[in-house]
Amino acid sequence: MELANPSSIQTLVVQGKIKKSYLSKYQYTISLINEGLRTRILDIQEVYDIQSQLILILKNLIRRYTQGESSSVSFETAEGILASMMYALDAYLLQLDDPEKAIFYLKSYHIQEIYDKGIEVVRQCFEETKELYREIRVHPLDVAVEAYNMTIEESLPIFLKKYNILFDAHNTMASIDYPLAIDDMRIQGVFYIKQYLERLKMEMEFCRLFKIQDLQETLINFGRICGFDYRIELFNIFELVLNNAIFSVLSGGDASDLKISVNQYNQLASLFTLLDESQIRFAIYTAKDRLQVDLNISNPNMINYMTQCTDELVQRVIHAAKYNSLNSVIITKKEDKPKSMMVLFKEADGMSDYHFRILVEAITECHQTEDKIQLIKSNIHSVQDFVDMLNSNCLFSEEYRVLFETLGEIELAILAKMVFYEELRNGPMDFSLIVTEKEPDIEWQLHYVELIKGLSKDRIASIEEYIYDIDYEEIKFY
Amino acid sequence: MFLPRILESIDTSISEKYLNELLEMNQITKEHGLVLTPEEVKNMMIVRSQALCSYGRVELDIAMTKELVAVFCTSSYINNDNFATILNELHEIFYYLKNETEDQIGDYKLIHMMKDYFDYDCGGSLELLKSKIEGFIEDFRKGVGLKESLFERDEF
Numbered sequence: 287m288e289l290a291n292p293s294s295i296q297t298l299v300v301q302g303k304i305k306k307s308y309l310s311k312y313q314y315t316i317s318l319i320n321e322g323l324r325t326r327i328l329d330i331q332e333v334y335d336i337q338s339q340l341i342l343i344l345k346n347l348i349r350r351y352t353q354g355e356s357s358s359v360s361f362e363t364a365e366g367i368l369a370s371m372m373y374a375l376d377a378y379l380l381q382l383d384d385p386e387k388a389i390f391y392l393k394s395y396h397i398q399e400i401y402d403k404g405i406e407v408v409r410q411c412f413e414e415t416k417e418l419y420r421e422i423r424v425h426p427l428d429v430a431v432e433a434y435n436m437t438i439e440e441s442l443p444i445f446l447k448k449y450n451i452l453f454d455a456h457n458t459m460a461s462i463d464y465p466l467a468i469d470d471m472r473i474q475g476v477f478y479i480k481q482y483l484e485r486l487k488m489e490m491e492f493c494r495l496f497k498i499q500d501l502q503e504t505l506i507n508f509g510r511i512c513g514f515d516y517r518i519e520l521f522n523i524f525e526l527v528l529n530n531a532i533f534s535v536l537s538g539g540d541a542s543d544l545k546i547s548v549n550q551y552n553q554l555a556s557l558f559t560l561l562d563e564s565q566i567r568f569a570i571y572t573a574k575d576r577l578q579v580d581l582n583i584s585n586p587n588m589i590n591y592m593t594q595c596t597d598e599l600v601q602r603v604i605h606a607a608k609y610n611s612l613n614s615v616i617i618t619k620k621e622d623k624p625k626s627m628m629v630l631f632k633e634a635d636g637m638s639d640y641h642f643r644i645l646v647e648a649i650t651e652c653h654q655t656e657d658k659i660q661l662i663k664s665n666i667h668s669v670q671d672f673v674d675m676l677n678s679n680c681l682f683s684e685e686y687r688v689l690f691e692t693l694g695e696i697e698l699a700i701l702a703k704m705v706f707y708e709e710l711r712n713g714p715m716d717f718s719l720i721v722t723e724k725e726p727d728i729e730w731q732l733h734y735v736e737l738i739k740g741l742s743k744d745r746i747a748s749i750e751e752y753i754y755d756i757d758y759e760e761i762k763f764y
Numbered sequence: 765m766f767l768p769r770i771l772e773s774i775d776t777s778i779s780e781k782y783l784n785e786l787l788e789m790n791q792i793t794k795e796h797g798l799v800l801t802p803e804e805v806k807n808m809m810i811v812r813s814q815a816l817c818s819y820g821r822v823e824l825d826i827a828m829t830k831e832l833v834a835v836f837c838t839s840s841y842i843n844n845d846n847f848a849t850i851l852n853e854l855h856e857i858f859y860y861l862k863n864e865t866e867d868q869i870g871d872y873k874l875i876h877m878m879k880d881y882f883d884y885d886c887g888g889s890l891e892l893l894k895s896k897i898e899g900f901i902e903d904f905r906k907g908v909g910l911k912e913s914l915f916e917r918d919e920f
Contacts, residue, residue: 348824352867355871356870356871357825357826358821358823358859362820363867
């Protein structure tokens with residue numbers, strides 16, 4: 287396709303003024319046609335011609351879709367193919383980055399030509415997306431955040447494998463759990479995934495400016511402060527790292543340091559309580575600028591991204607200072623609790639899937655409860671296997687109680703951290719009260735709760751103590 | 765629904781062409797003593813459009829209708845009096861079957877299967893054909909007997 291003649295475009299501009307605010311980048315071609323009609327750059331006959339050409343392309347696509355096997359398709363299928371077709375047209379016209387030129391193209395060229403160019407743009411974007419993914423896949427951050435790892439290892443490959451440029455280009459078809467610090471979910475298809483990967487890559491590059499041990503420690507402290515298992519929660523790592531780096535600078539620490547000591551926290555808390563909103567904003571932005579200089583950040587995209595996130599941080603700090611909850615925003619270093627206990631479950635002793643299945647079959651076939659308990663005790667040594675066994679329905683009502691009675695307080699506390707996960711994430715609570723109110727759906731949990739209810743007050747208090755002593759990252763059951 | 769309407773708009777402009785194409789089919793059907801009148805063809809196109817709409821489908825051409833005419837005109841249970849009526853009913857059955865089998869079976873195979881049922885299992889009864897089709901759909905859903913009944917050569 288030749289470039290549009292500038293004088294022809296000039297004529298269009300004279301005819302009417304295209305208002306960019308009337309255009310939608312999410313339905314670009316349609317909004318261009320509407321705007322073309324409104325400004326009388328396009329007349330009704332031209333719009334009808336464009337529509338007719340679009341329908342012919344759609345018909346050809348449907349034929350290709352059915353591979354000549356069928357002359358009809360469901361509305362849903364046809365609408366999906368139509369959306370995919372419009373996605374390709376939008377891709378090309380948006381790339382021109384000039385609405386006047388785009389309308390001129392719609393007016394002057396065969397729509398099929400524009401569509402073919404659009405398919406090429408989408409294909410090119412898909413190739414770039416695959417390359418971006420390869421780069422990210424080679425050096426992921428060494429963190430135990432499940433959503434982050436699953437998104438990179440499983441969700442994105444599924445998208446790359448299933449993406450269909452011709453018939454389903456607009457479909458994002460990936461269940462991406464890991465949230466970005468800033469995301470635009472109105473974008474669809476491969477353009478969304480490309481944007482996601484670009485931002486993820488940028489976030490990862492930023493995180494790599496810090497020691498991985500410091501990052502891992504910050505995540506653990508974050509989990510401890512929030513009272514949940516950070517490994518299974520949905521949160522953005524970059525945001526956490528950026529915020530703590532800003533706090534470090536603000537409290538006299540190094541820009542590359544993520545650790546915030548109790549003293550630094552107290553200093554920050556006094557500072558934010560004294561300052562008014564505009565001063566807080568100024569202080570945080572100054573620290574952010576220092577961070578950029580000290581960490582040699584010159585990529586304008588990264589700087590812009592950091593600025594947007596800093597905006598969010600300012601609001602959070604203002605709010606937290608007002609409601610005295612700065613401890614949930616500033617991730618301070620939590621000292622490791624002294625561990626006098628020996629946790630009986632060890633992840634390293636986990637069984638293979640094959641041996642686990644054999645064991646479950648053997649337990650199910652046992653007629654005597656004592657034999658079942660004996661089999662479990664002598665074969666299962668990891669929390670993961672123990673919980674999997676409980677979920678495998680190889681025990682029956684009374685047998686759960688007998689099994690739980692053989693467990694020590696530490697083991698019962700570990701199970702409590704799983705059964706009462708939601709209740710405990712809100713911070714320390716009266717364990718006896720949680721137990722009384724809990725009504726689990728899962729059978730083993732039901733028996734577990736019943737057993738706990740029947741224990742003496744002293745034993746419950748002892749289990750409660752262990753619950754708050756054991757950190758989630760010590761229990762490897764996911 | 766926006767999409768069927770825009771596709772139909774093109775169909776309307778070429779409905780004359782469709783009418784002629786179907787009337788030309790009389791060259792084949794008259795060998796079996798069957799002829800469709802222009803009125804019957806027009807009516808058939810209306811029935812087809814209504815069936816497509818009620819089953820939520822869009823169709824690109826009339827290849828399926830032509831195939832129905834060509835295949836069913838050889839049935840010994842069809843005569844000139846019931847030809848148009850049966851074809852109208854067959855359109856309904858076909859689109860229903862197409863939906864229920866989730867577009868996984870091609871037009872040609874479905875039409876020939878319907879013809880076999882109509883001639884050999886149902887003795888030319890449309891009511892029996894509908895009931896037979898229900899059984900087929902049930903089997904299809906279960907994934908049982910699909911290959912034996914239709915695709916001995918595994919032609920998905």
